[in-house]
Amino acid sequence: MRRSRSRNIQPLLRQVTLSKNDLIAPLFVDENLVAPRPIDSMPGQFRYPPGTIAALVAELYGKGIRAVLLFGIPKTKDEDARSAWDPDGVVQQAVRRIKTEVPGMVVITDVCACEYTDHGHCGIIGRTREGMDLLNDPSLELMDRIAISHARSGADIVAPSCMLDGVVGSLRAALDNEGFEEVLIMAYSTKFSSGLYGPFREAADSGFAFGDRTTYQINPANRREAVLESQLDADEGADILMVKPAGFYLDILAEVAGIGLPVAAFQVSGEYSMIRAAAERGWLKEKETVLESLTCIKRAGADLILTYFAADVAGWLDEQE
Ligand code: PBG
Ligand code: ZN
Numbered sequence: 001m002r003r004s005r006s007r008n009i010q011p012l013l014r015q016v017t018l019s020k021n022d023l024i025a026p027l028f029v030d031e032n033l034v035a036p037r038p039i040d041s042m043p044g045q046f047r048y049p050p051g052t053i054a055a056l057v058a059e060l061y062g063k064g065i066r067a068v069l070l071f072g073i074p075k076t077k078d079e080d081a082r083s084a085w086d087p088d089g090v091v092q093q094a095v096r097r098i099k100t101e102v103p104g105m106v107v108i109t110d111v112c113a114c115e116y117t118d119h120g121h122c123g124i125i126g127r128t129r130e131g132m133d134l135l136n137d138p139s140l141e142l143m144d145r146i147a148i149s150h151a152r153s154g155a156d157i158v159a160p161s162c163m164l165d166g167v168v169g170s171l172r173a174a175l176d177n178e179g180f181e182e183v184l185i186m187a188y189s190t191k192f193s194s195g196l197y198g199p200f201r202e203a204a205d206s207g208f209a210f211g212d213r214t215t216y217q218i219n220p221a222n223r224r225e226a227v228l229e230s231q232l233d234a235d236e237g238a239d240i241l242m243v244k245p246a247g248f249y250l251d252i253l254a255e256v257a258g259i260g261l262p263v264a265a266f267q268v269s270g271e272y273s274m275i276r277a278a279a280e281r282g283w284l285k286e287k288e289t290v291l292e293s294l295t296c297i298k299r300a301g302a303d304l305i306l307t308y309f310a311a312d313v314a315g316w317l318d319e320q321e
């Protein structure tokens with residue numbers, strides 16, 4: 001085997017190569033800020049005010065990044081997430097500014113309510129036989145409103161992350177009905193209930209006041225259920241499927257890639273912060289480890305990777321050319 005690993009032959013035989021076109025940069029936009037503010041739990045990441053987000057996105061575009069995913073932190077939260085579908089809400093403002101100043105950037109919006117509800121759950125809550133819990137169908141209507149308001153602001157792709165049953169079919173019908181046939185749906189189709197979302201709770205101010213998300217996100221122990229979830233979203237009309245988190249779930253990613261739709265993998269906040277923190281201590285080499293993690297995610301079957309390392313990776317790929 002070593003014949004094929006010589007320095008000159010090895011590059012010719014390389015199977016998987018990362019490209020800037022694979023990358024999506026997740027960004028946090030905070031309506032309460034006037035200047036960027038560092039996120040303690042995610043060293044190197046910031047929340048940006050709506051007023052400076054377009055400049056940052058222009059910079060990313062200059063580095064060769066072609067897609068961003070927006071999370072919003074609003075001024076006001078209430079029981080039913082009204083600020084999430086406000087035409088002048090934080091994400092809506094940010095999308096308009098980005099699409100005006102950097103029209104070539106593909107703008108994806110996270111469609112969920114947990115940053116906008118005072119209880120921190122992903123939709124409308126109410127009494128169930130489990131006690132207070134996320135209500136499915138009443139929350140669907142809320143997601144429709146959020147997605148339509150994002151589409152009206154110019155979003156290219158909406159990404160429901162709430163794990164409600166039927167959300168993809170509901171959004172597709174609602175978008176088509178409003179004339180947004182061209183807006184894609186990237187479904188967070190296989191989203192596990194993961195401890196790796198820990199740093200995100202601080203980043204997006206989306207911790208919950210009671211309970212947890214285990215009644216709507218998938219148990220990490222369940223492979224069949226995880227694949228079925230993506231298949232159902234494909235049947236409902238998703239354009240892109242997603243597996244989240246990425247690195248611990250490569251077996252699932254490989255199976256979901258077999259469904260036949262493009263697949264995105266989300267390297268989540270915990271995956272980012274683990275590598276960053278160890279690198280800060282000098283315990284591992286950041287560039288080598290990050291490129292390895294993303295190459296392996298792509299090898300497992302991802303067409304697209306959402307990663308907080310996107311800007312760093314774009315720089316590293318330039319160095320290699
Ligand atoms: C909320 C949402 C979460 C993430 C994306 N959207 C957190 C959660 O479901 O608890 C996680 C992203 C990350 O950890 O990077 N619907
Ligand atoms: Zn949510």
